[in-house]
Amino acid sequence: MAARRFHLGWFTPFGTVGWDDPLCRTEEPWDGQFYVDMAKSLERACFDLIMLEDSLSISEVHGGSMEAYLRHGMMAPKNDPAPLAALIGAATKHLGIVSTLSTLSYHPFALARLASTLDHISHGRFGWNIVTSPAEASARNFGFDHLPPRQERYDIADEYVDLVKQLFESWAPDAVVRDHATHTYADHTRVKKVNFHGKYFRCEGPLNTVRCPQGRPAFLQAGGSPRGRRFAATHADCIVAFADGPAGMKAYRDDVRAKAEAAGRDPDTIKVLFLIAPIIGPTMAEALARDEREFTSDQFTEAALALFGSLTDIDLSGYDLDSELPYMTTNGEQGALDKFGQWGSGKTLRQLARESGTSSSVRLVGTPESVADEMGAIMEEVGGDGFLIITPLMRINRRYLGEITEGLVPALQRRGLVRTEYASSTLRETLLEF
Ligand SMILES: Cc1cc2nc3c(=O)[nH]c(=O)nc-3n(C[C@H](O)[C@H](O)[C@H](O)COP(=O)(O)O)c2cc1C
Numbered sequence: 001m002a003a004r005r006f007h008l009g010w011f012t013p014f015g016t017v018g019w020d021d022p023l024c025r026t027e028e029p030w031d032g033q034f035y036v037d038m039a040k041s042l043e044r045a046c047f048d049l050i051m052l053e054d055s056l057s058i059s060e061v062h063g064g065s066m067e068a069y070l071r072h073g074m075m076a077p078k079n080d081p082a083p084l085a086a087l088i089g090a091a092t093k094h095l096g097i098v099s100t101l102s103t104l105s106y107h108p109f110a111l112a113r114l115a116s117t118l119d120h121i122s123h124g125r126f127g128w129n130i131v132t133s134p135a136e137a138s139a140r141n142f143g144f145d146h147l148p149p150r151q152e153r154y155d156i157a158d159e160y161v162d163l164v165k166q167l168f169e170s171w172a173p174d175a176v177v178r179d180h181a182t183h184t185y186a187d188h189t190r191v192k193k194v195n196f197h198g199k200y201f202r203c204e205g206p207l208n209t210v211r212c213p214q215g216r217p218a219f220l221q222a223g224g225s226p227r228g229r230r231f232a233a234t235h236a237d238c239i240v241a242f243a244d245g246p247a248g249m250k251a252y253r254d255d256v257r258a259k260a261e262a263a264g265r266d267p268d269t270i271k272v273l274f275l276i277a278p279i280i281g282p283t284m285a286e287a288l289a290r291d292e293r294e295f296t297s298d299q300f301t302e303a304a305l306a307l308f309g310s311l312t313d314i315d316l317s318g319y320d321l322d323s324e325l326p327y328m329t330t331n332g333e334q335g336a337l338d339k340f341g342q343w344g345s346g347k348t349l350r351q352l353a354r355e356s357g358t359s360s361s362v363r364l365v366g367t368p369e370s371v372a373d374e375m376g377a378i379m380e381e382v383g384g385d386g387f388l389i390i391t392p393l394m395r396i397n398r399r400y401l402g403e404i405t406e407g408l409v410p411a412l413q414r415r416g417l418v419r420t421e422y423a424s425s426t427l428r429e430t431l432l433e434f
Helices: 033-044 067-072 081-091 108-121 136-141 150-168 226-235 245-262 284-294 298-312 334-341 349-357 368-382 398-414 427-432
Strands: 007-012 049-052 096-102 126-131 176-179 184-186 218-221 238-241 271-276 386-389
Touching: 007 033, 007 238, 007 271, 007 398, 033 049, 033 081, 033 398, 049 081, 049 126, 049 427, 067 298, 081 096, 081 108, 096 108, 096 218, 096 427, 108 126, 108 150, 150 226, 218 226, 218 427, 226 245, 238 245, 245 271, 245 368, 298 334, 298 349, 334 349, 368 398
Parallel strands: 007 049, 007 386, 049 096, 096 126, 126 218, 218 238, 238 271, 271 386
Antiparallel strands: 176 184
């Protein structure tokens, strides 16, 4: 039987790079060139896409202070990913480029214009990671006293996406005529106002950018709560998720596919990618030793708890590391809490920090060959559609990138599990190829 092919994405913030790793340069400049190199490596390895993370504040959740975040250089500082998406678009030919752009930080008109421009610059390879920015501190940076409750954030986002889609449609595919005989660049009868009057937004339109190569950029989303999943299933071309083991991955995928069907969509047109951070070594013993060495230190545990705090607005700094965690709820990222909490499992906070801090939906530790086998088996069990690879704790560095692109990916390619060449020109087509 032919192997089930799956998609590969790479997830990264435009943040600090490898500064605390003895095998990496400690002073990487902030000019984005490291990430352009990264994108070129990913393109050589035939990844579907690079996805640029973003958040809009320096968290003070862990211990009520920015200290842990700035000391670890984690989740902060970071640059705005949108200009980086343009740089990567200009430096690559096939790789999809997804930027996180928050419904909190742009008016829909500004976002539609920016996303359309990025789709032009990348010749149809741009994707928008739709987020509602689930952190109180981000809401305060934009002049709000509080983050709206999740339900309302997604209600706002539904209307937001509706307006953005209308703006993308405001230029008909044949609006640009470039007719020398009549000296006409664009036919004004094929460019329409949208006259949008919603509950949250108003916009006259039309967009003042030409219709973009994909008509609209690919939409990505990562809903974790039931409401967030419904939003993702309604709008996204590709859904990314942090799930708990192969069973959790399968349950998540089945759920968003069912929700997509309920929303009148064909679930096969939506690809679900699961966050993983494989730990690769030349031998199994070395991979296991590295896993043990890197993810059990007090420093790692603190950074993992601080990361969790920034995603969920829950401060775990006062809890006993060797006890179980009491039940909790969040208005922040539900998916991160679900993955972390594992209520009733009997695991201590230290164990939970280790498991969630490695940022992997499933523990993958081994040689390129053994991890490639495992990834193939997991996809068989889950049913599809691929993985989104991240550096553990979002600590980006060249070494890890090389292990994945030069070690793991060729092993996957030898098994026929991932692509060895690009066959389409736009990101949406690339995602729909298989
Ligand atoms: C792989 C992945 C990537 C995400 N990227 C971002 C991001 O860059 N910025 C952000 O604010 N939220 C990001 N999120 C959070 C989601 O948008 C969402 O809030 C989260 O999965 C929880 O779902 P919920 O909103 O339904 O609670 C990401 C989540 C996942 C799983």
